[in-house]
Amino acid sequence: MAIDLEKVYKEAGALLEGHFLLSSGNHSQFYLQSAKVLENPKTAALLANELAKQIKKSNIKIDTVCSPALGGILAGYELARALNARFIFTERVDKVMTLRRGFEVEEGENILICEDIITTAGSALEAAKVVEEKGAKVVAFGALANRGFCQRTGSKKTAKPECKLPKDMPFFALDDFDFEIYEPQNCPLCKDGSKAYKPGSRGN
Numbered sequence: 001m002a003i004d005l006e007k008v009y010k011e012a013g014a015l016l017e018g019h020f021l022l023s024s025g026n027h028s029q030f031y032l033q034s035a036k037v038l039e040n041p042k043t044a045a046l047l048a049n050e051l052a053k054q055i056k057k058s059n060i061k062i063d064t065v066c067s068p069a070l071g072g073i074l075a076g077y078e079l080a081r082a083l084n085a086r087f088i089f090t091e092r093v094d095k096v097m098t099l100r101r102g103f104e105v106e107e108g109e110n111i112l113i114c115e116d117i118i119t120t121a122g123s124a125l126e127a128a129k130v131v132e133e134k135g136a137k138v139v140a141f142g143a144l145a146n147r148g149f150c151q152r153t154g155s156k157k158t159a160k161p162e163c164k165l166p167k168d169m170p171f172f173a174l175d176d177f178d179f180e181i182y183e184p185q186n187c188p189l190c191k192d193g194s195k196a197y198k199p200g201s202r203g204n
Contacts, residue, residue: 003050005145005175012037019189021196024120027187030179031199032145034116038074047144047174048078054153054172055083055112060139063110064088068097068127075144076114085112090127097126099134107135118143118173121150121165141171148178 009015014036020028038044055062062085067076069091080087088103105111111131113124121141128138146152150163152173165171184190 003047003174005047006177008043008047009034009037009145012040012043016199019194019196021198022119022181023198024122024181025184027182027184027189027196028179029189030177032117032147032177033199034071034075034144037144038078038116044074044078045082048075048082051079051142051144051172051174052082054174055079055140055142058140058153058170058172060112060170061110062112062139064105064136065112065114065142066090066127066131067114068123071117072115072123072127072143075116079112079114079142083112090130097123097130099130105131105134105136109136110139111136112140112142113138114141115143117145117147117177118165118171119147119149120162125164138169141165141169143171143173146171146173146176147181148176152176 014033016031016033020031022028062083064086065076065080067073067089069089073089077087090097090099113128115124118124124141132138149160150165150171151157151159153170155176157176
């Protein structure tokens with residue numbers, strides 16, 4: 001029985017409606033606050049196990065799961081547990097994504113980059129670049145949810161031009177949340193007089 005991801009987010013109070021500023025700088029009427037979902041360890045494990053099932057079916061060898069901090073850490077840790085893989089994370093230092101805290105990767109180590117939500121995948125690609133520069137090999141990307149810009153494995157929805165993920169790289173996610181996103185200068189919510197705010201991990 002497939003997980004109804006939208007229902008999970010709604011029941012956790014994690015599907016927010018309002019006027020939001022996204023990490024990309026664009027605006028949206030809806031926001032996915034994954035931290036509210038992942039604060040329940042049983043739910044976090046349930047979602048990670050379901051995502052791991054997809055990944056295992058692909059027969060891709062994964063040694064390590066790596067997540068960009070802060071949003072991807074809980075999702076990535078649970079996914080690593082479900083895949084019986086190692087877990088590490090990257091973080092920004094002076095706005096530059098970096099591998100710290102004694103984390104190291106080996107030459108040729110197979111890494112899956114995991115986020116809680118992938119929108120255009122900018123942060124995921126920053127994390128991928130960090131580990132690749134140290135000799136590791138990124139073999140896939142994963143997230144609990146796809147914001148609808150990128151094409152996840154098994155979905156008939158095609159990628160939008162804004163998606164930054166490599167076209168030849170598998171991207172696993174549990175479901176698509178395809179919400180309308182606006183550039184600030186064309187945002188109807190702004191034109192109605194409301195102000196966008198950021199409820200996420202950066203800038204809040």
